[in-house]
Amino acid sequence: MPKVLISDSMDPKAAEIFRANGVDVDEKPGLSKDELKAIIGEYDGLAIRSATKVTPDVLEAATNLKVIGRAGIGVDNVDIPAASAKGVVVMNTPFGNSITTAEHAIALMFALARELPAADASTQAGKWEKNRFMGVELTSKTLGLIGAGNIGSIVAERALGLRMKVVAYDPFLTPDRAVDLGIEKVSLDELLARADFITLHTPLTDQTRNILSRENLAKTKRGVRIINCARGGLIDEEALKDALESGQIAGAALDVFSEEPAKQSPLFGTPGFVATPHLGASTTEAQVNVAIQVAEQMSEYLTRGGVTNALNMPSLSAEEAPKLRPYMELAEKLGSLVGQLEGRRVTGIAIEVEGAAATLNQKPITGAVLAGLMRTYSDTVNMVNAPFLAKERGLDVREVRHDREGDYHTLVRVTVTTNDGERSVAGTLFGNSAPRLIDMFGIKVEAELEGEMIYLVNEDSPGFIGRLGTELGEAGVNIGTFNLGRRAAGEEAVALVSVDSHVEQDVVETLASLPGVKRVAPLHF
Ligand SMILES: NC(=O)c1ccc[n+]([C@@H]2O[C@H](COP(=O)([O-])OP(=O)(O)OC[C@H]3O[C@@H](n4cnc5c(N)ncnc54)[C@H](O)[C@@H]3O)[C@@H](O)[C@H]2O)c1
Numbered sequence: 221m222p223k224v225l226i227s228d229s230m231d232p233k234a235a236e237i238f239r240a241n242g243v244d245v246d247e248k249p250g251l252s253k254d255e256l257k258a259i260i261g262e263y264d265g266l267a268i269r270s271a272t273k274v275t276p277d278v279l280e281a282a283t284n285l286k287v288i289g290r291a292g293i294g295v296d297n298v299d300i301p302a303a304s305a306k307g308v309v310v311m312n313t314p315f316g317n318s319i320t321t322a323e324h325a326i327a328l329m330f331a332l333a334r335e336l337p338a339a340d341a342s343t344q345a346g347k348w349e350k351n352r353f354m355g356v357e358l359t360s361k362t363l364g365l366i367g368a369g370n371i372g373s374i375v376a377e378r379a380l381g382l383r384m385k386v387v388a389y390d391p392f393l394t395p396d397r398a399v400d401l402g403i404e405k406v407s408l409d410e411l412l413a414r415a416d417f418i419t420l421h422t423p424l425t426d427q428t429r430n431i432l433s434r435e436n437l438a439k440t441k442r443g444v445r446i447i448n449c450a451r452g453g454l455i456d457e458e459a460l461k462d463a464l465e466s467g468q469i470a471g472a473a474l475d476v477f478s479e480e481p482a483k484q485s486p487l488f489g490t491p492g493f494v495a496t497p498h499l500g501a502s503t504t505e506a507q508v509n510v511a512i513q514v515a516e517q518m519s520e521y522l523t524r525g526g527v528t529n530a531l532n533m534p535s536l537s538a539e540e541a542p543k544l545r546p547y548m549e550l551a552e553k554l555g556s557l558v559g560q561l562e563g564r565r566v567t568g569i570a571i572e573v574e575g576a577a578a579t580l581n582q583k584p585i586t587g588a589v590l591a592g593l594m595r596t597y598s599d600t601v602n603m604v605n606a607p608f609l610a611k612e613r614g615l616d617v618r619e620v621r622h623d624r625e626g627d628y629h630t631l632v633r634v635t636v637t638t639n640d641g642e643r644s645v646a647g648t649l650f651g652n653s654a655p656r657l658i659d660m661f662g663i664k665v666e667a668e669l670e671g672e673m674i675y676l677v678n679e680d681s682p683g684f685i686g687r688l689g690t691e692l693g694e695a696g697v698n699i700g701t702f703n704l705g706r707r708a709a710g711e712e713a714v715a716l717v718s719v720d721s722h723v724e725q726d727v728v729e730t731l732a733s734l735p736g737v738k739r740v741a742p743l744h745f
């Protein structure tokens with residue numbers, strides 16, 4: 221039974237769903253890094269929010285880990301390249317807390333416009349400072365969105381409902397989407413110059429880090445109010461403090477900080493500054509949503525192989541998974557075949573699908589071919605890390621989907637490029653489930669790629685098969701199946717012989733010395 225650790229505080233629904241799906245679960249929120257490292261090796265899955273930091277040393281200790289599920293959106297607390305390199309799928313729940321977070325941004329916008337936290341503190345202190353607090357209306361003001369994805373779009377809708385004008389800076393926002401949303405796409409400089417309120421809704425990346433730098437804060441309209449419910453690190457906090465003090469910025473509300481938990485900050489106590497402790501996603505509704513989603517997604521992966529919302533692997537529904545499984549087996553075997561024969565000489569690989577295979581999601585098939593190819597020289601490779609390792613190695617990977625119907629109802633062809641040119645192998649499924657090789661380097665040969673095998677290339681000549689059988693018999697190697705093919709009578713022929721035991725090097729050498737033999741290679745599937 222797969223076992224999952226929930227290492228951050230999560231709605232109890234998550235544990236209920238894991239158990240209902242036959243997944244064992246331990247809930248241990250608040251572990252130190254060393255405590256996590258000491259126990260992570262026991263688990264197949266790790267369910268987290270933003271507090272657990274999944275760093276390379278944690279992953280190093282996670283010897284059984286297959287999946288990390290983030291009950292929420294941001295995955296900047298997970299080292300995704302390190303997880304990918306270890307073959308661990310990283311999933312998030314991209315929509316479960318978006319409305320809640322958008323509402324928090326709107327709440328902070330109101331808090332700034334009417335100085336609600338300061339007014340509340342002053343009133344409860346018995347001061348009744350009616351003349352101290354003079355707010356601004358939101359109606360007709362311009363809201364500048366930096367990032368118009370899921371949350372930014374919801375903020376835009378709500379702001380339009382408040383009769384604000386919305387401008388957005390997001391290099392990936394299409395003009396059509398901007399029209400649909402009823403917002404104006406602008407450059408960052410234009411947004412800074414025009415916005416009365418600015419709200420940030422981008423992930424923290426190398427491009428967005430410090431997007432509101434000292435220089436950019438200086439370009440804002442005097443008296444602007446800024447809200448950040450996305451990620452700490454998007455704003456230069458020292459520069460923000462200076463701008464609040466100089467009056468360039470009239471108010472700033474941060475839910476997120478460059479260092480969290482933010483128990484101290486230069487901003488604390490600055491007039492016009494409002495803070496919440498990373499509460500963007502903290503509503504009952506959002507926490508139930510993300511807990512249910514993460515537990516369902518992780519259970520589906522651990523028990524049925526379905527992949528949803530993974531950041532380092534293509535999605536694969538639980539319906540697709542059983543259909544794709546025999547193709548992935550076929551693809552992995554074809555990849556392994558070319559890997560065992562060509563190994564590290566491969567510089568490029570093309571994966572072609574035809575017939576029924578062309579109607580399926582091709583990414584998992586490609587992942588399986590690459591895993592099969594590279595597993596011949598690395599035993600840590602799997603479908604998740606194979607595409608990354610292939611890229612790292614500079615392997616040129618091409619995917620081709622043919623609409624045409626060929627001789628077979630379904631076909632996967634793998635063509636590898638080496639210094640000697642291109643060579644390809646192809647396979648099909650018998651009865652929609654049994655993988656079979658049907659073409660080996662241009663020669664028709666039908667074989668099940670299974671267990672220990674010998675690949676042999678020879679000149680087609682009478683008596684050769686008998687001599688081969690005799691040599692194997694004398695070496696004590698029992699033949700299971702004999703699969704033969706040739707280009708034409710008397711020309712190059714191939715034999716794929718399945719045998720009951722591992723073929724030792726001396727047997728390979730004896731076979732290689734038989735007259736007419738061009739190549740012998742032991743294979744293992
Ligand atoms: N405070 C919280 O508790 C809380 C809760 C949920 C999400 N978040 C954070 O909010 C952020 C946004 O979440 P989302 O679901 O809207 O993500 P999303 O991926 O749907 O949207 C992000 C948007 O940012 C845009 N973007 C990327 N690079 C950009 C750049 N250089 N300049 C401008 N725009 C850029 C993208 O095109 C995209 O439209 C994430 O960082 C997430 O972690 C915080």
Ligand SMILES: O=C(O)[C@H](O)COP(=O)(O)O
Nearest residue numbers: 269270271292293294501
């Ligand atoms: O990215 C997110 O989903 C938010 O930052 C929420 O973080 P949390 O789960 O720690 O509240």
